[in-house]
Amino acid sequence: MRLIDADAIAAKLDPLVLIEALRTAHRDGDMGEVERMLIEEPGTGNAVLTWMASHAARGIAVKTATVFPGNSRTGARPNVQSVVTLFDPADGAPLAAIHGESFTRMKTAADSALAADLLAVGDAATLAVLGAGGQAGTHVRFLRAVRPSIRKVLVWNRTHAAAERLAAELMGEGLEAEARTDPEAAVSEAAIVSCLTASTEPALRGAWLEPGAHVDLVGGFTPAMRESDDDVVRRGRLFADTLRFTTADCGDFANPIARGVIARESIQGDLFGLVSGRVLGRRSPGEITVFKNGGGGHLDLMVARAIWDAALD
Numbered sequence: 001m002r003l004i005d006a007d008a009i010a011a012k013l014d015p016l017v018l019i020e021a022l023r024t025a026h027r028d029g030d031m032g033e034v035e036r037m038l039i040e041e042p043g044t045g046n047a048v049l050t051w052m053a054s055h056a057a058r059g060i061a062v063k064t065a066t067v068f069p070g071n072s073r074t075g076a077r078p079n080v081q082s083v084v085t086l087f088d089p090a091d092g093a094p095l096a097a098i099h100g101e102s103f104t105r106m107k108t109a110a111d112s113a114l115a116a117d118l119l120a121v122g123d124a125a126t127l128a129v130l131g132a133g134g135q136a137g138t139h140v141r142f143l144r145a146v147r148p149s150i151r152k153v154l155v156w157n158r159t160h161a162a163a164e165r166l167a168a169e170l171m172g173e174g175l176e177a178e179a180r181t182d183p184e185a186a187v188s189e190a191a192i193v194s195c196l197t198a199s200t201e202p203a204l205r206g207a208w209l210e211p212g213a214h215v216d217l218v219g220g221f222t223p224a225m226r227e228s229d230d231d232v233v234r235r236g237r238l239f240a241d242t243l244r245f246t247t248a249d250c251g252d253f254a255n256p257i258a259r260g261v262i263a264r265e266s267i268q269g270d271l272f273g274l275v276s277g278r279v280l281g282r283r284s285p286g287e288i289t290v291f292k293n294g295g296g297g298h299l300d301l302m303v304a305r306a307i308w309d310a311a312l313d
Helices: 006-012 015-027 102-119 134-146 160-172 183-188 230-235 251-258 271-276 297-312
Strands: 002-005 033-040 047-055 059-067 080-087 094-099 126-130 152-156 176-180 192-195 214-217 237-240 267-270 289-292
Touching (some): 015 102, 033 297, 059 102, 080 102, 080 297, 094 297, 102 289, 126 183, 160 176, 237 271
Parallel strands (some): 002 094, 237 267
Antiparallel strands (some): 033 047, 080 094
């Protein structure tokens, strides 16, 4: 069994490798078998999440991730840390243990980037990022891989110093980037809006969205977490990475469905449908599209297999 450092892989891997691996895997329309287990520590925001996925061609993956939001206050450790074990599909032999915070960051970013490629306007020039935690830099890099037209990144974070740090990092990479104190001003200028918070109160208001915007909801992974208000889901055409893990488990869709604000049928489809062409994506330049990135063990397996293949090259 090999030990693979995802951080070392991330430093040299073209984002398009993982994005295209997800596209190819979704095209076959088969998620395989997936199970999820979540344990939360009351009153702290701390959680441990385990995904288990099995697919006849790709193999078996088990990922355990810890989410400790308080780590951002000290900076000593990342908020999200994980280990993935990959097993061979033919005989069940363990192939690799993949460690490093970059694994979940790359998987999450590739998921959103594939959706943006299918749903965002083709000439998107400005990206608004709400939330400047560890995911944000990777997210910007992957979104720019599918929309190299992005020239400006506007960053908002509840702690403004974090937004300033991310903006400085992006400027160091040659991008035009600004830290904003007003999220409405950032969102109203953007063709793509990525929400990367762990909020239980909406950070994004639908009234702020301009026609043609694509919304990328990433941070919420429990029914209590919510990054967008009711107007976002009312105004947009709604999509998810998979319907199975978003309509009941992720508050951005689960909450308004439970309260009757939208029907479950309001969600047009998922990445399997979009990639295969069974589900129609963006219909016009002025349409608002909303994508819920809910994650899932099937995505961990797809990305683990792609990283394993890259490590063999």
